Amino acid sequence: MSGRVHLLNGPNLNLLGQREPEIYGRETLADLERRSAERASTLGLALIFRQSNHEGVLVDWIQEAIAEARSAPTAVILNAAAYTHSSIAILDALKAFDGPVIELHLSNPHRRESFRKRSFVAERADGVIAGFGPLGYAVAVEAAAALLAARADAA
Numbered sequence: 260m261s262g263r264v265h266l267l268n269g270p271n272l273n274l275l276g277q278r279e280p281e282i283y284g285r286e287t288l289a290d291l292e293r294r295s296a297e298r299a300s301t302l303g304l305a306l307i308f309r310q311s312n313h314e315g316v317l318v319d320w321i322q323e324a325i326a327e328a329r330s331a332p333t334a335v336i337l338n339a340a341a342y343t344h345s346s347i348a349i350l351d352a353l354k355a356f357d358g359p360v361i362e363l364h365l366s367n368p369h370r371r372e373s374f375r376k377r378s379f380v381a382e383r384a385d386g387v388i389a390g391f392g393p394l395g396y397a398v399a400v401e402a403a404a405a406l407l408a409a410r411a412d413a414a
Contacts, residue, residue: 261303262332262407264400265324266295266363267317268310269340275365284365286393298397302404314346321352332411334359334403343368343378353383359406363399364389 268288271278276287286294292308299306311317317339327333335356342349343362353360362380367390381387386402388395 261305262334262404263305263307263324263327264299264334264336264403265307265309265320265327266336266338266396266400267320268308268338269317269342270312272310272338272340273312284392291393291396294393295396295400298400299404302400304400304404304407306400314342314348317342317346318348318352321349321356324358325352325356328356328358332358332407334361334407336361336363336399336403337380337384338363338365339380343380346379350379350382353380356383359403359410360384361399361402361406362387362389363395365392365395366390 272288275291276285288310295308296306309320321335324333324335335353335358337353337360339346339349343364360383362378362384368378385406388399388402391398
């Protein structure tokens, strides 16, 4: 399988390992990037792994994936963090993307505060992976590969 996966991380995920480790664990974002890159490599996928605290930057990166999808199989995995529950701009960008989209969370938002139960990202996502901690990142890369393969087989 060949293709690209944009694994995008939202606000405060640069603080993983420090911020609320009882919820998010002790692994750092660099640890999750290594885990994701190893899985992508075994699946023959190029991984673009990024993090921003800024909503507009995430929108720009989704738009980069839109442009790349015109010439190569491309998927987006998005841990939008708090923007999951508030960003219509991110939803609108995802709606313009014609490739697999996976919503990703380290924790299970449905077991947390009520405001976390609403997801704008889910309105466009092909699937949601939540509550598996750091393992979720490797699972999301695996799911992206499967969705890209299914699209290739259907073409």
